[in-house]
Amino acid sequence: MAISQDLLDILACPKCKGEIHLNPTGDGLTCEVCRLRYP
Numbered sequence: 001m002a003i004s005q006d007l008l009d010i011l012a013c014p015k016c017k018g019e020i021h022l023n024p025t026g027d028g029l030t031c032e033v034c035r036l037r038y039p
Contacts, residue, residue: 003022003029
C-alpha cells in the first residue's frame with residue numbers, strides 16, 4: 001500500500017482521533033493510541 005507521508009500526517013483514527021501509522025508490512029494502518037487496525 002503506497003500512502004504518501006503528507007496524507008498520513010493528516011489522517012486520524014475515527015474512534016479516538018489518535019495518530020495512524022502504516023504497518024511495517026505495509027498492509028494496513030494502525031492507531032498508536034487505541035491500537036485499532038484498518039485494512
